[in-house]
Amino acid sequence: MPVEWLKGGLKLQGSALWFDARRQSEVSFVSHAHTDHIARHARAIGTKETLTLMQHRVGEVAEAVALAYGERFSFEALSLELFPAGHVLGAAQVRVTRPDGHRVVYTGDFSPGEFLTARRAEVPACDTLVVESTFGHPKYRFPPRAQVYDEVADWCRRQLERGVRPLLLAYSLGKSQESIQQLVARGLRVTAHDSIHAISSLYSALGVPIDARRFDGAFREGEVGLFPPFARHRPRVEGPVATAVLTGWALEPWGAGRAGADLAFPVSDHADYPSLLEFARATGAREVITLFGFAEELAAGLRKEGLFARAVSERLQLDLFDARVTPTPRARRR
Ligand SMILES: [Zn+2]
The missing domain is CATH 3.40.50 (Rossmann fold)
Structure with missing residues (x-):
């Protein structure tokens, strides 16, 4: 798996880069400024909007690396690029391209469709997709x-x-x-x-x-x-x-x-179940990793569609290869 789930959150395998680390880290991509995605990192990478909103909440960080959507950024031997995610102002997905050409996309929280106050989510092509699954259960279908x-x-x-x-x-x-x-x-x-x-x-x-x-x-x-x-x-x-x-x-x-x-x-700033399936298919990913909320249910739904998918969570980390382990959905406020 190109990512690993640790105590502080999700980290890119073989790299110092975290994705939305929940604790202070040396360097983390910050997808958006909701409190369960931020911490006072030494170095934070995100859009200008996210970094502004984040610092309003946690205080100034030592180094804030502001990127525009579509702008390339080199970190270690990796190339990073941000894409709009809908959700809230400044929300971004990141696509990390490794030296071997393998592309990993981490979505953070995202929501398709038009917003008046956020950029419409795009679908970044990738090989490995790490996607949030807050509402990743077939019972969640939001009206327009x-x-x-x-x-x-x-x-x-x-x-x-x-x-x-x-x-x-x-x-x-x-x-x-x-x-x-x-x-x-x-x-x-x-x-x-x-x-x-x-x-x-x-x-x-x-x-x-x-x-x-x-x-x-x-x-x-x-x-x-x-x-x-x-x-x-x-x-x-x-x-x-x-x-x-x-x-x-x-x-x-x-x-x-x-x-x-x-x-x-039902006003939501997350993707519902049908949009999560559609999004995952549209990225062309060969491997999908689901995280948060109904991660296990979404992974099962994706497998039914013929995709290679699995959930990552705190409980799965304890027993990654035990198929009987079902993570408890972590209910989140938004
Ligand atoms: Zn959020």
């Missing part, structure tokens, strides 16, 4: 993003019309900024929690303007509230309120309840 946002906007409008304050709950980096712009495009006005507003200001500084007012403790006429999905961030609202969480886990019966919301909309 635009259709879900139409439904969210209609729901907000209905609440406002009957004098109820609509509160949306979404993860503060990425989901929130995309949701703001999608709702603004549908004629709504949004006020957002401090943490969301701070990240939105960074988006704006990076050339992707986000049009929401910082929540100052009071709502204005006709405003939709947008808050992180944690109870401690919930605002005090005078009068009736209705809450909806925006998450891919909306497809689960517990999707709304886990966030303490009245209902859930």
Whole structure:
């Protein structure tokens, strides 16, 4: 296997390069700035947007190597190239070409389709694909993003019309900024929690303007509230309120309840099961390694399609060759 799974995360075999190392490392590619993909590395390689958002969260790193999509970068005897991944602003997949010509792509989190606030994901051709499998189970099929946002906007409008304050709950980096712009495009006005507003200001500084007012403790006429999905961030609202969480886990019966919301909309910034299969096929990879979430289920689905696929995870590392080992899906918030 060209990659190995270690305590600190995923590492390229025979190289100092980590992929989204979870602990401080000498050198790591950082696919995007969600907290489970970042650490304060000595040397971090990513897009300018990711490195900016990451340093907002973990502090300055000693050396930030900012690459544009499509720009080549030499590291050791390897050639690195970044491709857009959808997902959130700055999200990138990396393709590492070894001296023998073997190409390894690590996707990080990715999502196909159009975004207003992130570059549309591309499909990098490769020999080995390391792909995230957060929603890698056949039960996860997301409706088109635009259709879900139409439904969210209609729901907000209905609440406002009957004098109820609509509160949306979404993860503060990425989901929130995309949701703001999608709702603004549908004629709504949004006020957002401090943490969301701070990240939105960074988006704006990076050339992707986000049009929401910082929540100052009071709502204005006709405003939709947008808050992180944690109870401690919930605002005090005078009068009736209705809450909806925006998450891919909306497809689960517990999707709304886990966030303490009245209902859930399946707004996801991850690929669903059919798109994961399609993506893996389209890369032309001869070997697929799945990781995170439903890694085992996705690998099984890919094998049914005739691809050579296997899961990598903490538990598999303990007993890599025991086919009976099934990793526990690691439920993730986004
Ligand atoms: Zn992510």
